[in-house]
Amino acid sequence: MSVINITPEIVDLFISQGEMDYPHECCGFILGQFKDEESFGVKYLPASNVKEENRERRF
Secondary structure (H helix, E strand, O other), X not given: OOOEEOOHHHHHHHHHHHHXXXXXXXXXXXXXXXXXXXXXXXXXXXXXXXXXXXXXXXX
């Protein structure tokens, strides 16, 4: 099983975005790098929910 190691700061940003966008769907990108056999998230980029209708279930 693959694991992506992410920093507490990325987790905090991800949670903050979810709280701000609730009850609508939200998403983002975790940018990272591979080192040896592991993946490391180094930056989180939030994305906008551009769906016009049913934003609670679509993004």
